Amino acid sequence: MSELVGPVEVVGTGLLGTSVALACRRAGLEVLLTDVSAEHVRTAAAVGAGRPRDPDDRPELVVVAVPPAHLGAAIADALRASDAVVTDVGSVKAGLHAQVLRAVGPALATRYVGSHPMAGSERSGPLAASYALFDGRPWAITPHEGNSAETVALVEELVDLCGAVAVRFTPEEHDRAVARTSHVPHLLASLVAARLAEAPAQHLALSGQGVRDVTRVAAGDPALYGQIVTANAEAVLGLLHEVRGQLDSLISAISEEDGDALAGVLLQGVAGTRAIPGKHGGPVRPTASVFVSVPDEPGVLARLFAAAGEADVNVEDVRIDHDLGRAVGLVELVVDDARGDHLQESLESQGWVTHR
């Protein structure tokens, strides 16, 4: 059985690489840092992420965390430079696997296992890094048939050490999965948001929480998302063609006042929202929402959550509804369905204004 004892080399000391390095350091492993920018390496070392790699160092595991365009070459270099297991943190896998195989051949590629942590930040660079970045996040691992069980297990140990949850996929499956759960939702959110960019300002005064939720991801970095979508073009296009087919059906259903066809699309949407796994990966539990009107001032949320705590109710989710033109906010507390009535009664008895 392999065991992750280090040293771990991190190639690319940006946000993701330095965060992996910090998690490894926290676990007591020796970490070697490499980056085309000597200043990034100095910064990462200064925040406790490890030390610059020496030519004589023999890493056990190399984590390649360079920008998408440079991943293939950097992985190939790492495989040639040592006999370490090599992984990466890129967000699209099948094309990259093929590129690595072409570059180094099947023998060296046995030591390469792709992976993809579902984590990020709106900030970048080593100063934004944190050992907690991966806490509780899914982290896809994409072994190929050339990998030994020990090689894959070593990467899974890294995932575990970072506090993330390993989920295994083939590279192709991974790419189809993220096209569905991430890339296509992002693109359609962009199409909805694009309609708002064209709208008269007064129309947007009617924006509620719904449209804010639908469009939020569309605020992400267009350059980065453009690269990711391009790298995953095949899986993304397959789903976009499905969307176009169903959009045509929807347009026909509304034009022809075919209520059954319209209901069919809406019902399939309801089924989709229920298919997303619940908290802790388990089935979705039915929840209840209790809405509370609160003054928009510091400390009010602390008092509200203290009140919910006194009622002994675990809050599963929270939304703060941005209001229009007045200094009162609306807080939605999402709790277990069986606890909704109790929470509402308890908050009302403590003087909070609630509704459901």
Added chain:
Amino acid sequence: MSELVGPVEVVGTGLLGTSVALACRRAGLEVLLTDVSAEHVRTAAAVGAGRPRDPDDRPELVVVAVPPAHLGAAIADALRASDAVVTDVGSVKAGLHAQVLRAVGPALATRYVGSHPMAGSERSGPLAASYALFDGRPWAITPHEGNSAETVALVEELVDLCGAVAVRFTPEEHDRAVARTSHVPHLLASLVAARLAEAPAQHLALSGQGVRDVTRVAAGDPALYGQIVTANAEAVLGLLHEVRGQLDSLISAISEEDGDALAGVLLQGVAGTRAIPGKHGGPVRPTASVFVSVPDEPGVLARLFAAAGEADVNVEDVRIDHDLGRAVGLVELVVDDARGDHLQESLESQGWVTHR
């Protein structure tokens, strides 16, 4: 100058009607209740929403809050039955205005002003009602050229009394606005969610907060949304054709690896997210997110918000990231951009595990 002194008649004592009634009662107005269901009237009266209407009562204002299919007839009946100002709370306005005009003629229609509160609940019926339902919500008012200033002012007083914020539109403008900010976002969320309904379960393990946000509204009642979309078919279809055109461009851009065209769609999406008005209707202020890893147990959010309060930072928004397979949650605190560093340092100094 007109003044809302009552009595106010509420026709239809479901969630919205009874909530309006409760808000009027709170303001000290006499409220008269009417519903085809005598039991609903008794229930609404029992929760303090008013008293059953007598034939001799002379309402000053009638609020019609019956299901969409019955709105036109109920508004016409109310206009014929008294000389009160009449409004309604339906979610689509232009067709309804035309229907009322056809039914009663231009003279009686001068006393009708449509309106639409942007509020609701996943529950229905008089027992789910609350005087706080409209707190801080936008409430569209759709006067027509036949209305006097006094007539419109009376409905605006009702909106004010309910704690909502009145926004004026023509009926046609209103329908285009809600097509853009509500109906089309809902339909596209359904198309994204429909792709999840077809997905292998393992793929959905990679679902993050993004896809949950994009699809959340698609969980709404298909029968109700089907009626709303059908009633607003013209405005919805116009936008859906725009979406289809841009979807075709997107598919071409990805197929042909045209990075500039892809970036153009994504950039327009970013612009759209920035066009949504910020808290209190003002411009969007730049925000910072601080992520905190917390154990999933009662009381932890109260402690976290108390800690944020001690740091004297106002939390603008909160998201709880549902994790996968472990009992640690990730809470995203959204605060003013200038306060992010301070909040993070303060939380870290109090022992919380954070990152940005």
